[in-house]
Amino acid sequence: MLYGQGESKMSDEIELKGKAARRAALRLAILDTETKNHALRGIAEQLIARQDAILEANARDVAAGRTAGLSEAMIDRLLITPQRLQAIAQDVLAVVTLPDPVGEVFDGTTLPNGLQVAKRRVPIGVIGVIYESRPNVTVDVSVLCLKSGNAVILRGGKEAAHTNAALTHAIVEACCAHSIPDGAVQIIESQDRALVLEMLRAHQYIDMIIPRGGAGLHEFARQNATIPVITGGVGICHIYVDKTADFNKALSIIHNAKTQRPTVCNALDTLLVHRDIAATFLPQLADMFAAAKVELRCEQRAMAMLEGHPAVHPATPADFDTEFLSLVLAVKVVDGLDEALEHIHAHSTHHSDAILTEDYSAAMRFANEVDSAVVYVNASTRFTDGGQLGLGAEVAVSTQRLHARGPMGLRELTTYKWVIFGSGQVRA
Amino acid sequence: MLYGQGESKMSDEIELKGKAARRAALRLAILDTETKNHALRGIAEQLIARQDAILEANARDVAAGRTAGLSEAMIDRLLITPQRLQAIAQDVLAVVTLPDPVGEVFDGTTLPNGLQVAKRRVPIGVIGVIYESRPNVTVDVSVLCLKSGNAVILRGGKEAAHTNAALTHAIVEACCAHSIPDGAVQIIESQDRALVLEMLRAHQYIDMIIPRGGAGLHEFARQNATIPVITGGVGICHIYVDKTADFNKALSIIHNAKTQRPTVCNALDTLLVHRDIAATFLPQLADMFAAAKVELRCEQRAMAMLEGHPAVHPATPADFDTEFLSLVLAVKVVDGLDEALEHIHAHSTHHSDAILTEDYSAAMRFANEVDSAVVYVNASTRFTDGGQLGLGAEVAVSTQRLHARGPMGLRELTTYKWVIFGSGQVRA
Numbered sequence: 001m002l003y004g005q006g007e008s009k010m011s012d013e014i015e016l017k018g019k020a021a022r023r024a025a026l027r028l029a030i031l032d033t034e035t036k037n038h039a040l041r042g043i044a045e046q047l048i049a050r051q052d053a054i055l056e057a058n059a060r061d062v063a064a065g066r067t068a069g070l071s072e073a074m075i076d077r078l079l080i081t082p083q084r085l086q087a088i089a090q091d092v093l094a095v096v097t098l099p100d101p102v103g104e105v106f107d108g109t110t111l112p113n114g115l116q117v118a119k120r121r122v123p124i125g126v127i128g129v130i131y132e133s134r135p136n137v138t139v140d141v142s143v144l145c146l147k148s149g150n151a152v153i154l155r156g157g158k159e160a161a162h163t164n165a166a167l168t169h170a171i172v173e174a175c176c177a178h179s180i181p182d183g184a185v186q187i188i189e190s191q192d193r194a195l196v197l198e199m200l201r202a203h204q205y206i207d208m209i210i211p212r213g214g215a216g217l218h219e220f221a222r223q224n225a226t227i228p229v230i231t232g233g234v235g236i237c238h239i240y241v242d243k244t245a246d247f248n249k250a251l252s253i254i255h256n257a258k259t260q261r262p263t264v265c266n267a268l269d270t271l272l273v274h275r276d277i278a279a280t281f282l283p284q285l286a287d288m289f290a291a292a293k294v295e296l297r298c299e300q301r302a303m304a305m306l307e308g309h310p311a312v313h314p315a316t317p318a319d320f321d322t323e324f325l326s327l328v329l330a331v332k333v334v335d336g337l338d339e340a341l342e343h344i345h346a347h348s349t350h351h352s353d354a355i356l357t358e359d360y361s362a363a364m365r366f367a368n369e370v371d372s373a374v375v376y377v378n379a380s381t382r383f384t385d386g387g388q389l390g391l392g393a394e395v396a397v398s399t400q401r402l403h404a405r406g407p408m409g410l411r412e413l414t415t416y417k418w419v420i421f422g423s424g425q426v427r428a
Numbered sequence: 429m430l431y432g433q434g435e436s437k438m439s440d441e442i443e444l445k446g447k448a449a450r451r452a453a454l455r456l457a458i459l460d461t462e463t464k465n466h467a468l469r470g471i472a473e474q475l476i477a478r479q480d481a482i483l484e485a486n487a488r489d490v491a492a493g494r495t496a497g498l499s500e501a502m503i504d505r506l507l508i509t510p511q512r513l514q515a516i517a518q519d520v521l522a523v524v525t526l527p528d529p530v531g532e533v534f535d536g537t538t539l540p541n542g543l544q545v546a547k548r549r550v551p552i553g554v555i556g557v558i559y560e561s562r563p564n565v566t567v568d569v570s571v572l573c574l575k576s577g578n579a580v581i582l583r584g585g586k587e588a589a590h591t592n593a594a595l596t597h598a599i600v601e602a603c604c605a606h607s608i609p610d611g612a613v614q615i616i617e618s619q620d621r622a623l624v625l626e627m628l629r630a631h632q633y634i635d636m637i638i639p640r641g642g643a644g645l646h647e648f649a650r651q652n653a654t655i656p657v658i659t660g661g662v663g664i665c666h667i668y669v670d671k672t673a674d675f676n677k678a679l680s681i682i683h684n685a686k687t688q689r690p691t692v693c694n695a696l697d698t699l700l701v702h703r704d705i706a707a708t709f710l711p712q713l714a715d716m717f718a719a720a721k722v723e724l725r726c727e728q729r730a731m732a733m734l735e736g737h738p739a740v741h742p743a744t745p746a747d748f749d750t751e752f753l754s755l756v757l758a759v760k761v762v763d764g765l766d767e768a769l770e771h772i773h774a775h776s777t778h779h780s781d782a783i784l785t786e787d788y789s790a791a792m793r794f795a796n797e798v799d800s801a802v803v804y805v806n807a808s809t810r811f812t813d814g815g816q817l818g819l820g821a822e823v824a825v826s827t828q829r830l831h832a833r834g835p836m837g838l839r840e841l842t843t844y845k846w847v848i849f850g851s852g853q854v855r856a
Contacts, residue, residue, distance in 0.1 A: 111818060117817055223654055253854055256854035260854070345454060369458055371457065375847050383855055405843055415833055417834075418812075422804060426684035426810070
């Protein structure tokens with residue numbers, strides 16, 4: 001079979017920065033941890049030292065955002081205050097304390113022919129990050145890439161262009177002063193949208209793409225990339241309340257999963273309740289959520305049990321395929337664990353799902369059979385987070401299946417190579 | 429930012445088989461090892477029981493191949509004899525003896541809040557395999573996918589269509605008789621080339637694509653897939669002979685790496701020789717390879733040292749970017765380790781590279797700095813193989829960096845999920 005080999009056109013900016021990143025990556029890969037940590041401390045210092053310039057750049061973005069009619073929520077995501085800059089610098093220092101994953105040796109053995117074989121953890125190489133308005137991503141991601149020995153090419157949203165440039169300037173300044181190779185951290189300056197597509201196809205220069213943004217960005221990256229993409233960003237999260245669930249624990253977990261931060265991907269979207277307890281459990285739930293201003297969208301059987309409660313509405317089928325990102329919850333009564341599993345298989349985005357139960361066999365079956373990045377028994381879905389699960393930091397939450405699943409930290413920014421020490425062995 | 433969401437058209441065959449594979453994958457994921465091993469033994473039996481039908485189908489493909497003017501090498505790759513079928517069945521039984529990677533629990537811990545967190549190894553889901561003429565791939569890949577709990581959709585070359593259909597028939601028969609869910613192993617029957625493209629974009633149904641074939645197929649898959657692709661298939665392999673190399677070991681390793689099986693991706697392509705030993709080493713090499721009928725393509729300095737030797741020719745620059753897959757070797761004299769590393773960085777396909785040296789520091793530096801799937805000191809590059817490196821079997825050799833690098837066995841056909849056991853924990 002013969003296949004055509006499509007070569008994409010590439011602008012000068014991607015090509016120059018791609019080449020510089022590749023050169024930097026070779027040197028970063030063999031940099032010792034101490035040098036990388038010195039540079040990270042230098043970045044934290046530069047961010048504070050350059051506070052005036054950063055806040056001034058941010059003020060220009062905020063003013064432009066207001067003129068362009070961005071919502072107050074968007075403006076707030078964009079805004080950097082002295083306190084927020086301090087917090088960003090503190091987060092950099094927190095990464096200094098994390099162990100360096102590079103150099104870990106694992107799966108080592110000596111083969112019968114005497115070859116000493118092991119895998120050694122190495123950086124991935126060059127990471128491309130495409131993100132939307134939040135400018136703190138510029139610093140977070142740069143620092144995690146540096147610590148794990150990767151070069152990074154950033155492409156932020158145009159709303160935050162001045163802020164991102166000022167932050168990158170501080171990072172690059174600190175890198176120069178601390179023996180980090182040129183090209184380790186670079187930002188794409190052109191606001192031409194075509195460059196996003198070019199980045200996604202620059203597999204000569206970029207080894208992995210991390211989209212940080214909404215479902216549309218993730219889907220665009222998947223459709224167009226010739227580079228491996230870490231997809232994620234969408235979580236339709238389910239909790240199934242089994243008939244043996246402890247009501248107090250259940251109400252507390254559901255409240256936490258829905259309301260503790262409703263705008264994020266690990267917040268609860270769909271509640272499934274066993275029919276044997278629904279008539280007593282659902283009214284308690286409705287009372288709790290009336291106080292918390294959570295709207296319930298109920299399928300028929302649930303609706304029948306909640307007639308007359310405030311903020312209770314009939315669900316449409318689409319509600320069970322919606323990531324609400326707000327104080328709305330879809331509710332359904334199921335005949336039991338089988339129907340709950342079927343519903344989750346049919347509607348899952350493979351992010352985070354939980355069972356609340358005191359029944360051992362039900363708990364084990366749910367843990368075995370639900371195919372999601374994180375499966376919980378008797379805990380809130382809100383724990384799906386690198387910081388919460390002990391990774392120390394998080395670069396993304398993956399809902400795809402290869403390389404890494406769920407929260408990704410420093411180790412997930414590495415790969416391995418096989419290193420084989422011989423004494424003249426040849427293959428028979 | 430708004431992004432368009434391209435949806436691809438899909439033929440009935442891909443859609444029906446995709447859906448069946450997804451259903452099967454859910455059940456395969458929770459199948460115990462004993463059931464899977466029974467089915468594998470059943471497949472080995474069916475292959476032998478159906479020998480007449482398989483050989484008859486194969487004879488039709490071979491006859492059609494001769495009519496179409498396939499080379500004798502291609503016909504030989506296509507041909508199944510009773511002995512070869514016996515060997516294929518034996519390979520199936522060998523997979524029975526390998527440990528099942530599914531269910532391994534790792535990175536387990538109890539967090540300060542009492543959550544019991546661990547990763548659990550699970551199948552990837554549905555694997556798509558696109559391959560060219562060798563029909564044994566049909567059995568090899570099906571069996572490795574089954575053992576690791578994955579469903580598989582196969583798309584073989586049209587030259588082997590009858591053989592592949594007969595082999596798949598035997599596999600499916602055995603699966604039915606041994607409690608393997610319908611849809612676990614399926615083959616695309618339509619020979620329409622458009623279906624290759626559809627498979628590469630059927631991310632609703634397929635989780636990972638493995639191309640098994642030449643560089644063109646790999647590049648086509650990378651350019652067009654919306655599903656993660658395991659790229660590989662091309663290896664420009666280097667050996668650097670350092671000035672302290674033991675000549676006898678070096679000649680034996682180079683001979684093995686170049687001639688033991690010259691048509692495969694881990695065979696040697698480029699030899700780099702330290703200038704201090706080149707004048708004595710290269711004539712010995714040329715004598716050895718004159719006897720072995722290996723043609724040497726030498727850059728200027730090497731050429732000057734080998735004037736008058738038989739089968740020695742000047743190299744063109746393209747020779748140092750060529751995977752020869754034949755008895756040809758590119759040869760270059762370098763000033764030392766630095767130049768060798770630079771040459772490898774510039775020309776590498778990141779597959780397998782070796783240094784031959786008795787110098788400890790040179791060995792360590794080469795192992796640290798060469799960025800390839802497998803890096804060797806004093807051993808033949810021919811060991812880059814799942815069987816040789818202790819994986820028991822091999823589904824592909826990856827030269828991309830995510831998920832798995834180098835030889836991929838059963839474990840590399842799995843991913844993990846986080847399983848978290850709580851007792852009512854909520855996020856603060």
